[in-house]
Amino acid sequence: MEPLHQKIERFLRTAEGDFDALALELFAYQYKLNAPYRAYCESQNVSPTSVHSWQAIPAVPVRAFKSAELATFPTARAAALFESSRTTGQTPSRHFLKDLRFYETACVKSFVQWVLPDDAKLPFLIVAPAPGEAPRSSLSWMFDTVKRKCASSGDYFVLRGKVDSPRLASALKSLERPGALLGTTLAFMAFFDYCREKKLTFALAPGSRLFDTGGMKSSGREVTRPDFLDQVDAFLGIPETQCINEYGMCEMSSQFYGRGKSNFFEGPPWVRTLTIDPATGEAVTDKPGLLRHLDLANVDSVMAIQTEDLGQLEGKGFRLLGRASGAEPRGCSRPMEHA
Amino acid sequence: MFASDGTRVKPAAALARSAALWLDRKGAFRKKAIEALTVSTGFSAPLVEMGIDNAFRVVTPKALASVKPARESRILLIVCPSNVFTAWLPPAVLALASGHSVWLKPSVHEPVFPKLWRESVEMVDPSLAERIKEIPWRKSIYEAADAVVAYGSDEAVAQLKEACGNKPFIGFGHQVSVGILFCEALEPKRLPATREAIAHAVEPFRLQGCLSPIHLFIQSDDVSLWRRRFESPAPFPRLEAFHSGPELLQKLSSIPDRLACIGWEGNPRSIKPLQASLTRLGVHRICPLGEMQSPPLSWANGGIDLVEWLKFRTRSSIG
Numbered sequence: 256m257e258p259l260h261q262k263i264e265r266f267l268r269t270a271e272g273d274f275d276a277l278a279l280e281l282f283a284y285q286y287k288l289n290a291p292y293r294a295y296c297e298s299q300n301v302s303p304t305s306v307h308s309w310q311a312i313p314a315v316p317v318r319a320f321k322s323a324e325l326a327t328f329p330t331a332r333a334a335a336l337f338e339s340s341r342t343t344g345q346t347p348s349r350h351f352l353k354d355l356r357f358y359e360t361a362c363v364k365s366f367v368q369w370v371l372p373d374d375a376k377l378p379f380l381i382v383a384p385a386p387g388e389a390p391r392s393s394l395s396w397m398f399d400t401v402k403r404k405c406a407s408s409g410d411y412f413v414l415r416g417k418v419d420s421p422r423l424a425s426a427l428k429s430l431e432r433p434g435a436l437l438g439t440t441l442a443f444m445a446f447f448d449y450c451r452e453k454k455l456t457f458a459l460a461p462g463s464r465l466f467d468t469g470g471m472k473s474s475g476r477e478v479t480r481p482d483f484l485d486q487v488d489a490f491l492g493i494p495e496t497q498c499i500n501e502y503g504m505c506e507m508s509s510q511f512y513g514r515g516k517s518n519f520f521e522g523p524p525w526v527r528t529l530t531i532d533p534a535t536g537e538a539v540t541d542k543p544g545l546l547r548h549l550d551l552a553n554v555d556s557v558m559a560i561q562t563e564d565l566g567q568l569e570g571k572g573f574r575l576l577g578r579a580s581g582a583e584p585r586g587c588s589r590p591m592e593h594a
Numbered sequence: 595m596f597a598s599d600g601t602r603v604k605p606a607a608a609l610a611r612s613a614a615l616w617l618d619r620k621g622a623f624r625k626k627a628i629e630a631l632t633v634s635t636g637f638s639a640p641l642v643e644m645g646i647d648n649a650f651r652v653v654t655p656k657a658l659a660s661v662k663p664a665r666e667s668r669i670l671l672i673v674c675p676s677n678v679f680t681a682w683l684p685p686a687v688l689a690l691a692s693g694h695s696v697w698l699k700p701s702v703h704e705p706v707f708p709k710l711w712r713e714s715v716e717m718v719d720p721s722l723a724e725r726i727k728e729i730p731w732r733k734s735i736y737e738a739a740d741a742v743v744a745y746g747s748d749e750a751v752a753q754l755k756e757a758c759g760n761k762p763f764i765g766f767g768h769q770v771s772v773g774i775l776f777c778e779a780l781e782p783k784r785l786p787a788t789r790e791a792i793a794h795a796v797e798p799f800r801l802q803g804c805l806s807p808i809h810l811f812i813q814s815d816d817v818s819l820w821r822r823r824f825e826s827p828a829p830f831p832r833l834e835a836f837h838s839g840p841e842l843l844q845k846l847s848s849i850p851d852r853l854a855c856i857g858w859e860g861n862p863r864s865i866k867p868l869q870a871s872l873t874r875l876g877v878h879r880i881c882p883l884g885e886m887q888s889p890p891l892s893w894a895n896g897g898i899d900l901v902e903w904l905k906f907r908t909r910s911s912i913g
Contacts (some may be wrong), residue, residue: 290629294633295630295706300709321636322638322639324627325633419807500704533702536705
């Protein structure tokens, strides 16, 4: 019989496989080997013998990655550890990866589909730290992976946590062919501030594209998506249609993608999303709910993750509507689920 | 009160024995609970242990001795919060000890603690556990319940209160707590004890609980010195200087949130003259800093005596 890991890897590469069956098999595997997850399932009287559909697989709250070592293996043997960005006083999420096969396959597949559907070999200008500078950033790993596998050349433009705007401006000035700019929304905004100050604009060659992720969270800046894309067009000459937005998290091995100003995101075939009514805990389709993702590429951690992001299912994806709770929870006042 | 098999049930003793299961550091139940709660709460194992210890160490036969059986058994619905997983335990314990039934509506984000608490009661007294039900949300949830205790944001509590109509209702909305370090607590020989008290107050629930001090007022000219000495990478209260009682009271009265608890460290003579004024500010609990997180079962949170309220003679509520 084909081993589970092999079946999942094949599904990631070819989209061939039975998601439902693989999800149930992966749940049984994670239940058996991931002790904190098993304890969580047992506390709710759920086990592989009582779960018969992928929708019923228990999802861990995303915050569990802050407090528990959710792994099917001794974490000292992890090939990589991805951590969420650290903010003052906050504990970061930790995602232990046994090996990087699944992560790399998942991220390259989706990236090519959304950013390089024309198979273009472009120079990558990465406005994020290199993995050497941020070894626990899943984003830096992702950029490094796609650079290695898909780019004609690539360079990083964040050094010691700061965007190296003069060098990026110089690289853009000398770019005579289409290029791909990859980075966080915040990093691009910092570069646009520099351009504004220096009165710089660029008209990148047609076929150039921009990939951004992260939104403006934690920045304290109020910039809407349309405003951001207007600035991309104004400062770089990249039209909205060539701007790709990613929604991801360090707790997942796969990512969701959207295009232009839309808040609509799609995931790959090996990821399925439910929206959960925060009041009842039941899956809903006719109204917004909390996004719950099942990611088969999370082979050796936990596949089912309950986020605190609000979304509305639509077609093959969902509209991302924001966070369920914006304020820091305090004083027993985490908004109740029925509201 | 009698169980279905006719044997005499002593809820207080059973509740204390189930609390002992949670507190047994070598017990399999506690170990399993910590592992599961570490996943559901997002708190590290040491923080989960602190939460468990603070919540259950006060559930003793002595603490429950004053609870008299109610004349008529009613159903109390508790809408549980998601951030401070043990917050709802006092009303649940007191209601059961009074002879009432308890329905728990768990948070979607933290479904584990209600189940495990019921399990712990079932392990020592299955008939008592029959009076605990975990129920999912539904529109008619209030109709079958006789009274409601709800935890949540002010808005959510207000909505629930409205939905409950004339039913007895208590809503625990947004509240904050504050710590005070009088100058005596800063003397070199007292500093180790002060540090320990700060840790006991600050660490549980990473400052998310209504009993966590979000401000720490220090009777000193040099707050920056104490900031360097006390602060840790973990969430830490905002430090603020004060020099006299009147100045402290003025600063406390300017805090816009409801004050749940004030913890102090120093000479008892320093807090004594302030107590009446603090009560006037609406503070219902004034205690040593290190005890903030483990209030007695009898604590009248929000000024409401739960034992008395559970007789359902009044319709008290705080919103």
